[in-house]
Amino acid sequence: MRDLSAPRLITREEALRRAEKIAREYRALYGIEFKLERKFVPLGSLVPTQAQLNEAKLLVVLQEIKHGYDAPITVIPYGGRYYIIDGHHRAFALWKLGFKEVEAVILRPKKPFVPGVVKTAEKSGLKSLADVKIVRD
Secondary structure, eight states, X not given: OOOXXXXXXXXXXXXXXXXXXXXXXXXXXXXXXXXXXXXXXXXXXXXXXXXXXXXXXXXXXXXXXXXXXXXXXXXXXXXXXXXXXXXXXXXXXXXXXXXXXXEEEEEEESSOOOOHHHHHHHHHTOOSGGGOEEEOO
16 A cells, blocks of 8 residues: 555656646747657756755655656756756756766757746756755655
């Protein structure tokens, strides 16, 4: 029986469906079409858009990665970097474990624009995964 107090991690399939949903939401929000592309991206090229991560969830993600957990993250490219839309705990855990790359679903816009997450990261002073703080509930 699953511990209901433990954070639930999304499956690989759920992560892919979530990326498709985010693309639809971005299309509606920005009026731009997006191509979904899957590839491995360097962890050093990621820009977080969330300043804090939950310690309990991070510990679960770290353990699960050691046992093969491989749900991709979702990112949007801008200015030669990849801004994380979904999967901050996964990306941070891989970075902490010494991985160099993460599998990502890239929302590639069909025309140039400045995504809102870029402004969020800038306003929060986030430039790399090292800028993220781990907090306890």
